Amino acid sequence: MTINWREQFAQRVGRITGSQIRSFFQLTERPEVISFAGGFPGSSFFPSQDLSRVLAEMMEEEGRAALQYGPTEGNYELRAYLAYKMRREGARCEAEDVIITNGSQQGLDLLSRILVNPGEPVLVEEPAYIGGMGALRSCGGVPVGVPMDAEGVDPQRMKNKLIALEREGKKPKLFYTVPNFQNPTGYTTSLERRRAILELASHYNFLIIEDNPYGALSYEGPVPPSYKSLDREGRVIYLGSFSKIFVPGIRIGWMAAPAPLLEKVVLLKQTADLCSNSLGQRLAYRLSQEGYLDEHVRRLVSLYREKRDLMLYCMERFFPEEIGFTRPKGGFFIWVTFPGCYPEAKELLNKALEQRVAFVHGEGFFYNGGGSHCARFSFSQAGKEDIYRGIQRLGDLFARLTGERVPAKAAQG
Numbered sequence: 306m307t308i309n310w311r312e313q314f315a316q317r318v319g320r321i322t323g324s325q326i327r328s329f330f331q332l333t334e335r336p337e338v339i340s341f342a343g344g345f346p347g348s349s350f351f352p353s354q355d356l357s358r359v360l361a362e363m364m365e366e367e368g369r370a371a372l373q374y375g376p377t378e379g380n381y382e383l384r385a386y387l388a389y390k391m392r393r394e395g396a397r398c399e400a401e402d403v404i405i406t407n408g409s410q411q412g413l414d415l416l417s418r419i420l421v422n423p424g425e426p427v428l429v430e431e432p433a434y435i436g437g438m439g440a441l442r443s444c445g446g447v448p449v450g451v452p453m454d455a456e457g458v459d460p461q462r463m464k465n466k467l468i469a470l471e472r473e474g475k476k477p478k479l480f481y482t483v484p485n486f487q488n489p490t491g492y493t494t495s496l497e498r499r500r501a502i503l504e505l506a507s508h509y510n511f512l513i514i515e516d517n518p519y520g521a522l523s524y525e526g527p528v529p530p531s532y533k534s535l536d537r538e539g540r541v542i543y544l545g546s547f548s549k550i551f552v553p554g555i556r557i558g559w560m561a562a563p564a565p566l567l568e569k570v571v572l573l574k575q576t577a578d579l580c581s582n583s584l585g586q587r588l589a590y591r592l593s594q595e596g597y598l599d600e601h602v603r604r605l606v607s608l609y610r611e612k613r614d615l616m617l618y619c620m621e622r623f624f625p626e627e628i629g630f631t632r633p634k635g636g637f638f639i640w641v642t643f644p645g646c647y648p649e650a651k652e653l654l655n656k657a658l659e660q661r662v663a664f665v666h667g668e669g670f671f672y673n674g675g676g677s678h679c680a681r682f683s684f685s686q687a688g689k690e691d692i693y694r695g696i697q698r699l700g701d702l703f704a705r706l707t708g709e710r711v712p713a714k715a716a717q718g
């Protein structure tokens with residue numbers, strides 16, 4: 306008898322949709338393509354040699370423990386170190402408030418499974434990180450987007466959404482946000498808005514998931530205080546990650562959350578994977594301890610800053626004037642907006658791929674429609690020459706498509 310796989314799957318599987326980004330990776334990540342599509346860290350910045358040295362030392366000194374299963378909550382020393390780092394940034398946090406996860410993506414998955422019932426509305430940024438929305442949606446959460454501008458999510462518009470939802474008898478329990486150098490826009494939520502959103506959270510009684518993988522990669526001074534450090538009611542769940550400040554391959558992230566929630570997270574993580582990567586945790590702890598990681602982050606900041614500056618310079622120089630783009634103060638992403646008279650970004654991408662350049666078109670970052678004339682550009686992976694050549698090629702393409710022979714600004718300089 307042939308197997309009908311549809312009948313085999315649990316109902317919740319129907320809610321799982323693949324990431325639009327992953328599905329066209331095969332095209333965008335071909336070697337001949339200059340890709341601004343993936344949000345991966347620059348692999349040339351991975352500290353492979355230092356990593357081999359520390360791994361060898363670790364095997365010598367604590368090899369058996371590093372290769373063994375560990376506690377579900379994670380390595381205690383690493384948890385204590387992360388709590389200390391968070392206290393230094395103003396948050397109230399002890400080792401017991403922290404659990405180590407397999408990247409912050411696992412944190413998003415566990416939280417969705419614990420907090421979201423099918424059909425429940427969840428406030429998200431608009432546009433929002435696809436992987437965050439994916440986790441919420443896989444549990445039946447219905448993302449309700451709150452539009453962003455250069456200051457982050459607008460609290461007044463959030464309030465309007467909350468009032469509209471209330472009229473329909475709906476009440477979101479959660480707001481999912483990436484407050485620093487957001488994926489995909491690069492925007493950072495201002496301090497004033499963080500305060501206003503916390504007030505709304507208190508008034509309407511919802512929790513905030515603060516996902517902060519990029520905050521340390523700040524190219525123009527410190528970021529505003531975290532929601533976690535401003536929170537006086539214990540309604541903020543903080544997610545951190547080593548992926549962008551060290552390497553994603555070790556799959557180490559962390560969650561700092563109030564005790565009643567953490568208890569459930571630990572139980573669920575036990576059924577998910579027993580514990581996170583022991584080797585990676587010890588490696589992260591050793592490097593953090595030696596002060597190596599802080600130094601590495603300082604290096605990354607200066608390297609990524611150069612790439613950001615170059616991409617912005619090239620966009621300024623080669624893109625036709627009517628194309629808008631954000632100027633992120635950190636992280637990996639620039640959000641590009643094409644005028645309405647242009648073809649949709651999806652179509653532009655197809656033409657760009659013919660020129661062997663890739664980016665991500667915008668629709669996937671919106672849940673309720675939108676983004677057709679937007680695109681995310683990442684400057685993290687491509688080398689500097691490729692950034693220059695890729696943006697120049699796109700500038701020529703966009704100018705040709707809109708009938709201009711030479712982009713206005715390039716002609717001047």
Ligand SMILES: Cc1ncc(COP(=O)(O)O)c(C=O)c1O
Nearest residue numbers: 408409410434483488546548558
């Ligand atoms: C906003 C955001 N959150 C979470 C993640 C997942 O990161 P991790 O490697 O820590 O799971 C990413 C990865 O790109 C991201 O951009």
